[in-house]
Amino acid sequence: SYELTQAPSVSVSPGQTARITCSGDALSKQYAYWYRQKPGQAPVLVIFKDSERPSGIPERISGSSSGTTATLTISGVQAEDEADYYCQSADSSGTSYVLFGGGTKLTVL
Amino acid sequence: QITLKESGPTLVKPTQTLTLTCTFSGFSLSTNGVGVGWIRQPPGKALEWLALIHWDDDKYYSPSLKSRLTITKDTSKNQVVLRMTNMDPVDTATYYCAHSLYRLLLGNWFDPWGQGTLVTVSS
Numbered sequence: 001s002y003e004l005t006q007a008p009s010v011s012v013s014p015g016q017t018a019r020i021t022c023s024g025d026a027l028s029k030q031y032a033y034w035y036r037q038k039p040g041q042a043p044v045l046v047i048f049k050d051s052e053r054p055s056g057i058p059e060r061i062s063g064s065s066s067g068t069t070a071t072l073t074i075s076g077v078q079a080e081d082e083a084d085y086y087c088q089s090a091d092s093s094g095t096s097y098v099l100f101g102g103g104t105k106l107t108v109l
Numbered sequence: 110q111i112t113l114k115e116s117g118p119t120l121v122k123p124t125q126t127l128t129l130t131c132t133f134s135g136f137s138l139s140t141n142g143v144g145v146g147w148i149r150q151p152p153g154k155a156l157e158w159l160a161l162i163h164w165d166d167d168k169y170y171s172p173s174l175k176s177r178l179t180i181t182k183d184t185s186k187n188q189v190v191l192r193m194t195n196m197d198p199v200d201t202a203t204y205y206c207a208h209s210l211y212r213l214l215l216g217n218w219f220d221p222w223g224q225g226t227l228v229t230v231s232s
Contacts (some may be wrong), residue, residue: 001172030216031131031215031216033218033219035156035219037156041204042205042221042222042223042224042225043148043156043219043222044220044221044222045218045220045221048152048218048220049215076197086155086156088158089216089221090217091172094169095176095211095213095214095215096161096163096167096169096211096216096217096218097169097171097172097217097219098146098158098161098169098171098217099156099158100148100156100157100158101155102155103155103156
């Protein structure tokens with residue numbers, strides 16, 4: 001079974017760029033998906049298929065993937081970006097088996 | 110507009126069976142490539158995928174919880190039901206259902222999610 005590893009926390013000042021990484025063998029074969037979760041709210045999809053943005057997600061949120069690491073990048077960080085971010089991919093059992101990372105808390109200083 | 114809402118008991122006793130219902134609108138679970146998944150989140154902890162049902166009635170379960178889970182759909186009622194047996198206090202969590210899309214070689218992703226329902230397991 002695969003695992004997806006995320007750093008527990010990332011801190012940046014407003015206006016800076018935040019990079020949140022997700023590592024795991026699954027990512028060398030499967031796409032990465034990213035969700036943002038603000039306190040008391042349900043998760044929201046912000047990136048699918050490694051780098052695609054759903055409608056309504058600003059261009060300053062982007063995704064990339066190389067080898068076994070996927071990266072979520074938030075440029076020009078704003079206070080409203082403070083949230084937990086989770087990566088998701090497929091497990092080794094097959095593409096319909098879902099795997100989540102442990103989540104990264106983004107703090108805007 | 111796609112919406113989903115979870116319903117079920119807020120409190121269950123240890124060893125009991127939890128039954129949660131996801132009632133949705135804005136899509137059909139008979140459409141190719143569409144599914145509904147269940148994901149839970151213990152207080153202050155990470156998301157954990159539980160189960161997924163596809164348009165063709167294929168079902169997928171978390172390997173670690175497979176023996177305790179059953180997912181079913183009622184397409185005519187626009188509902189998906191999750192049953193989890195032998196509940197334990199460690200199963201206390203917010204349980205979410207979510208609309209899923211599946212594409213060959215892309216896997217599954219969830220968008221949007223329901224608001225979630227907090228289930229507490231305690232005697």
